Amino acid sequence: MPTPDITPGSPCWIDLMTSDPEKAKSFYNTLFGWTYETGDQEKYGGYITASKDGKMVAGIMQKQENMGQMPDVWSTYLRTDDIKATTEAALANGGQVYMEPMEVPDQGTMAMYADSSGAAIGAWQFGEMKGYQLAAETGAPAWHELFAKEYDSAVSFYQNVFGWETTVVGDTPEFRYTTLGEGxxxxxxxxxxxxxxxxxxxxxxxxxxxxxxxDDTIEQAVSLGATVVQAAEDTPYGRMATLTDPTGAIFKLIQNQAA
Structure with missing residues (x-):
């Protein structure tokens, strides 16, 4: 499959901060067929790159002890071509800076924010690493969704900070939803x-x-130590479910309609 077209402002990478990288590696290897490469400890802090069919799809890193009670978590990163300006815009639009822009040798520059609704979101400025190489395919990230308690503020934040051109999909009390792009x-x-x-x-x-x-993936995941948070259900966008992995990180499944 062709490499995903990752335009500025779009999701470009995901990674898992986990209390047990070896357990996570085993779980996602069995569930999604991922293979791994561990980066140099001194240069990259032992960051683990996960691949599916030889193409990079995600990262895994050890949660630091000083993070206390912070749960294990999957994070989404959005592409930016000017991470300094994006960081300034995040602050100017009601966000917080969790991590100032930090260069990853030879790979690119990352930052981490809280958006105006309080959700954590990463930014990545391309160097040699230009994001995941497989998306919307079995075993790869397929969709990224912000569950926002301050919806209007969140929409404005991503428009102003990451330059999103948005489309309103639903605007009723029961379903308010906005997308980056259309259809x-x-x-x-x-x-x-x-x-x-x-x-x-x-x-x-x-x-x-x-x-x-x-449904088959849920059964397998539970046998590997996962927990079902939201059972599988059919939606207009496909069959979906929400689980936590064996150390508590939330992830979601969507049935590949092309499969």
Whole structure:
């Protein structure tokens, strides 16, 4: 399959911060068929790159001890061609800077923010590493969705900070949804989650992985130590489910309609 067309502002990478990288590697290898390469400890902090069929799809890194009670988590990164300006824009539009732009030797530059709804979102400026090489295929990231408690503010944040050109998909009290792009060319979504996210759950970005059969994948995942958070259900966009991996990181499944 061709390498995904990653335009500025679009999702370009995902990674998992985990308390147990070896357990995570085993889980996702069995579930999605991922293989791994571990980077130099001194240069890249032992960052693990996951590939599917020889193409990079995600990263895995050890959660630091000083992060305390922070849960294991999947993160989405959006492409930027000027990470300094993006960082300034994030602050100017109600966000916070969790991590100032940091150069990854030879690879690119990363930063991490809280958007105006409180959700963590990464930014990546390309160097040699130009994002994931496989998307919307079985075992690869297929969709990225922000569950926002402050929906209007979040939409404005991504328009102003990452230059999103947006399309309103739903605007009723029951379903308010905005996408980056339109129709089949959409690359990410923002959902008004104020009506269903519990008080103790902050806004967050969810990563969906494409699988051939959601129900079969759930059964396998549970046998490997996963937990079902939201059972499989049919939606206008395909059959979906939400799980946590064996160390508690939330991830989502969507049935690959091309499979």
């Amino acid at each position: 089949d060319n959409s690359k990410a979504g923002i959902m008004d989650a104020s009506g269903f996210l519990p008080a103790e759950v902050p806004s967050y970005w969810g990563v969906y992985f494409a699988v051939d059969k959601v």
